[in-house]
Amino acid sequence: MSGLVDFRNIVAGRTVEPRDWFESIDPYTTTPWARIPRDGAEQVDAAVGAASIAFRKGEWAELTPSKRGLLLHRFADLLAERAGALAAIETRDNGKLLVEARAQLRYMPEWFRYFGGLADKIEGRMLPIDKPGMVAFTRREPLGVVAAILPWNSPLQLLSWKLAPLLAAGNTVVIKPSEHASASTLAFVELFEAAGFPPGVVNTVTGLPDEAGAALVAHKDIAKIAFTGGEAGGIAIYQAAAAALKPVTLELGGKSANIIFADANLDSAVNGVVAGIFAAAGQTCVAGSRLLVQRPVHDALVERIAALAAPARLGDPSDLATQVGPIATEAQWSRVNNYVDIARAEGAELVLGGASPDRAGWFVAPTVLTGVNNGMRIAREEVFGPVLSVIPFDDEEEAFELANDSPYGLAAGLWTTDMARTFRGAERLQAGTLWVNSYRAVSYMAPFGGYKRSGLGRENGQEAIEAYLQTKTVLIDPDARVANPFSIR
Structure with missing residues (x-):
């Protein structure tokens, strides 16, 4: 030994x-x-x-x-x-x-x-x-x-x-x-x-x-x-x-919804989305793995997220310049890759990633899937990896219904400049933590836990x-x- x-x-x-x-x-x-x-x-x-x-x-x-x-x-x-x-x-x-x-x-x-x-x-x-x-x-x-x-x-x-x-x-x-x-x-x-x-x-x-x-x-x-x-x-x-x-x-577990309305500060929202799903290689229980985007900004936002995530540096996690490290176990690495295959078989469209990079280590590149609906397995089951599912919505009522249509309720993100919508979201969203115009912030002073499963x-x-x-x-x-x-x- x-x-x-x-x-x-x-x-x-x-x-x-x-x-x-x-x-x-x-x-x-x-x-x-x-x-x-x-x-x-x-x-x-x-x-x-x-x-x-x-x-x-x-x-x-x-x-x-x-x-x-x-x-x-x-x-x-x-x-x-x-x-x-x-x-x-x-x-x-x-x-x-x-x-x-x-x-x-x-x-x-x-x-x-x-x-x-x-x-x-x-x-x-x-x-x-x-x-x-x-x-x-x-x-x-x-x-x-x-x-x-x-x-x-x-x-x-x-x-x-x-x-x-x-x-x-x-x-x-x-x-x-x-x-x-x-x-x-x-x-x-x-x-x-x-x-x-x-x-x-x-x-x-x-x-x-x-x-x-x-x-x-x-x-x-x-x-x-x-x-x-x-x-x-x-x-x-x-x-x-x-x-x-x-x-x-x-x-x-979680299958947290990160909700972006057309009135949001999109620069901040894009950064928040990337931080919520690709930081820690998506291996967080609060990962914002379901991205709900209002239709008028859907295409432009997906393009910006892909552009920001595509050049992310994968590599040695002890190197301070690395931005995405490996998946922690081989079994989990296989599970993440399998979920991407399942999503594509169900009709999701691959915008970014979708395959393990040709390098040593259990790496999964940042992956973005569009054409997802809330009934697909990729939208309902926890992946625990750097895989983002994008789901469009038309109005506030639909956004909140989609967010709550999940067996999980650990966290949610809400991106908007409408203060009244913020308070309506705080009342209606079924999640133990709600971040507004932010994501993945925790404190020893703030209670943390989940709704539902x-x-x-x-x-x-x-x-x-x-x-x-x-x-x-x-x-x-x-x-x-x-x-x-x-x-x-």
Whole structure:
């Protein structure tokens, strides 16, 4: 195994030797570059056990909320120092452009600072109870051990969206990254010990979904599951969680509509369309893969989008001049190419791209399809690649109907200079996030999640910390009066 970098899991504050290994493939070179532990039920049980002990007793359990917040701030400082190195690992592991990985990592400490500030703002309240002589109040308490299960496209960003609020609330965690992109998560988690977190608060397991993943979801001591990934995986987790009555947060797929009206600033709209679908090689859950364009500007807009995307530089994702990197896995690369073939067979017209470039690596060139209608598979199913489907519309009513005619509802874009239309869109569009004259902007302050089959619950913002808390009601009778033991009081 000469030349491969070994990564190890951390359980109870210590690195652990794996029972077995599997290889991580660099999607740019398509060759192995690292070895990742292949865990099973035994390793999962050890990680959950460590997290359970840390939650129930010891330093973390006794830590004041203010001290928890200070630990999160300390972690944020260390993360800022290590941002460049972690970005380089993620780029090597999943092919994300280094320029984007660096931008995400530099912004990521703000999640831990924001939720660190909320850690000691978690409050119960006194209740104006109708029982004479009684005192009633609520407590807001952590859930316990959370399973955080990650995808391969932006593992560290999506991990931070989960970790920061769940730790601020006082929970402990077992993290299961995707088998296709585990390395950056294992390097990231090393910083918690350096920041002073007690052993067992943050633990990791790695491996295949039907081995480590299934064992983690089914473990009796997991109190909640937070998952970001594909719809099929989300459904399987939801079913398993339901059997044990465990709460979930699920951020799943999307088929987001990016809607351009004729009155829009078309220069900005063209840039927004390209950013929404071709950035990150289309491997984002919010990708604006359905472009709805008002007919008077349809042809001119398609021409401008193709002209901007055609010369995009494909290549080494660690080269800061590269604009489109590789698809993260060979299976996903085949899936994207297959969807282009399906679209053409259904009658879509190829304006740009449509074939993998003649070069090494799992690349798909920016692809634009016209002649698409909302009933085609290319318009209804998530591709997760740099493939844009263009659908014309006549008026506002049709645009909003087309946008909502989807099983998904993660995000939408609206490009217009009509302020009244903006507010009508905000009311009518069925999406968890609506960008107006912008696209693909996120914030630790702004809740994020989906409608319909795009998931359950919200990450980011104050709503996120609520998802990792439960309410206890306390009723006290200072005089200990029990007038009739056979009747409710």
